[in-house]
Amino acid sequence: MRWSATGTRRSATTPDGVPTTDRGASPVLICRHQGVRLAVLATLDSGSRAAARGWSDLAIRNAFILPTIAFLIVFNIFPLIYSLGFSFTEYRVSLQKPAEFIGLQNYADLLSDPAIWRSFTTTAQYVIVSVGGQMIVGFGLALLLNRPFKFKGLVTTLLMLPMMLSPAVVGLFWKLLYDPSWGPINYALGIGKFEWLSNRVNALFAVAITDIWMWSPFVMLLSLAGLSAIPKSLYEAAAIDRASWWYTFRRITLPLVSPLLLIALIFRTMEAFKAFDLPFIMSTASVETIAIKLYQMAFQGWDTGRASALAYIVLIVVLCITNIYVKYLNRAKER
């Protein structure tokens, strides 16, 4: 273990790494363990206002951390545990009757319900099309942008605009674009009154295309960060060895950028699996993702117990998928 300390005004370390500070200094203690920064802690600057009020380091730390922890407990942890309890009960919030414990019945019913499996299938198809498209388009854009050219900053900023918009606005906007009677997409493609959003298959692709348009910039951004971190010397060495573009891409670019690509993949898969806003606004009935099914169960049917169980099933599925990705991510980092 190696210790080091830095200070805003004065700081010092003993040869064995233990920090020594003069009064009045405000050193930041950084503990390094296996190359990872673990903790940042400092003694109080005696001239600071907090010190003048007699606040200890611990009090200040708590003042910053406790509200966040309280917020997390009230709005995340408590509902999470509360809904887990509901998932084992027959309970409808609209009827104001006490919940009745039924064990795993809700889970058994849901897992044997063909409508739920249909929603899961729709969600899986949506995730594959949408995230696949985002990875291809986003990484492709990053490759194009990873070179110096005029107005590069402006072009990058403009490309990032879609992901800064509200999904509701994007959904409504694309719904207009897809309109069979006067939508510009049908006009541009010359496909007459093609119904993008009324047919289940067409609607799935239409919503996925919108999601690709909106979130490819996110993949592009992460990929660009990965690409710009690749040492130029590797490409120079490959050029000296007269390696082809494809060989350089396969052996240098892709392996070195893959950890960041996998992070993008994790984030986008998690988001796409929970897709609600775009399908809900653009075509609720045609693209009935599992999140929409959950919404219908919880807030239209008010079947609170069953909806809680479904929410937990979705959570477990998302956790499993994420874990698989994380495993690959760790492998990629080890390489």
Added chain:
Amino acid sequence: MRTVHKGILAGIGLMLASSTSVLAQELTIFWAEWDPANYLQELVNDYTAETGVTVTVQTTPWSDFQTKTFAELNAQGDAYDMVVGDSQWLGAASEGGHYVDLTKFITDNGVDKSFVPATLQYYSLYGDKYWSVPLEGDANGWAYRKDWFEDPTEMANFKAKYGYDLGVPKNYKELTDIAEFFTRPDENKYGVALYTQTSYDAMAMGVEQTIFTWGGDLGDYANKKVTGILNSPENIEALEAYRKLYTFTPPNWNQAFFVENNQAFTEGLVAMAMNYFAFFPALANEATNPHAKSTGYFANPPGPTGAQHAALGGQGISIISYSKNQEEAYKFLQWFIRDDVQQKWADLGGYTCSAAVLNSEGFLKATPYNQAFADSMKIVKDFWAVPVFADMLFQMNDRLHPYITTGEGTAKDALDALVGDWNKTLGNDS
């Protein structure tokens, strides 16, 4: 110091007293965002002028009307004093204790005698109690292209093909024949626009109307039985008839509701379109329908056994249990059921359920569709109003939509499967 405290307390007391009296002078009605809600706001301005009580009609889009209403009711909130709610909500809202029991009000004020019985039965009655006053009557009817129906060439061709005169369909066989006759994809013409959307109750309304018309039922509502009723031979035939009609709809007509049906009509795509009467003003208006002058309307025709029914639309107005202005709300309802107010309501464009106004000559001739509306209101039937109605709607959509729109499986299989779902949802053993 003591004087200061007394002064503060007196101030707070005065503030609370005055705020309570201000609250009592305001009433909030919650409804969906559509034209009748605007008409209602116009109507209640008269109440404000008469009594000094401000009545506000708050609205939200149809898509989240049910969610928003029940979110407020479940939280026992008092944001709204009254809600103009769907008939299917009666079970959940009454059993959940969200609505005030209006039985005494209805009988004491003679609403049970002055309003059309079918509207009271479906908008107000749940169990043996009344929970609302019928406010906006509505039913599912039909619009048709009079110019196509009256074209001499079309009439001659139709007679040659089917052996009888082309005209307003007198039964479902004629309706189906006409739909088939006008289905000409090469001319971009289709026979009919149906409800097929599955996000809530759209498709269910179209299907139930056909089932009722075939003499069938969605179950025994009083005893919560469905086996042998929902999958009866009549219902199987009715579902097959709806599937057949679907083959005469425009392409990809598998997620259509009132917007799409009116749009198909205004774009000159279909000969006939089913829709709620509340959406027909748009078809009668030349600004929104280029074929307004040649648009006719008719009530849902009888089925093969002569049974004739229409799916119920519309809503009743209920007092929220958590309202702090219940007394004022009662006074408002007393004003609303007055004959002159009901007449004004109809004049503004609202669909009154008052029998006297509905049957008056003036009302029947006020619009080209009022006669068909009055006919339809006498034959309305409705979906289940039990607390689990939404689950039943979604199950119906899941089971019947694939058969209707793609012909997947058979009508019997689809209804048998739905019987299984509904029995489970209703807590029946079989």
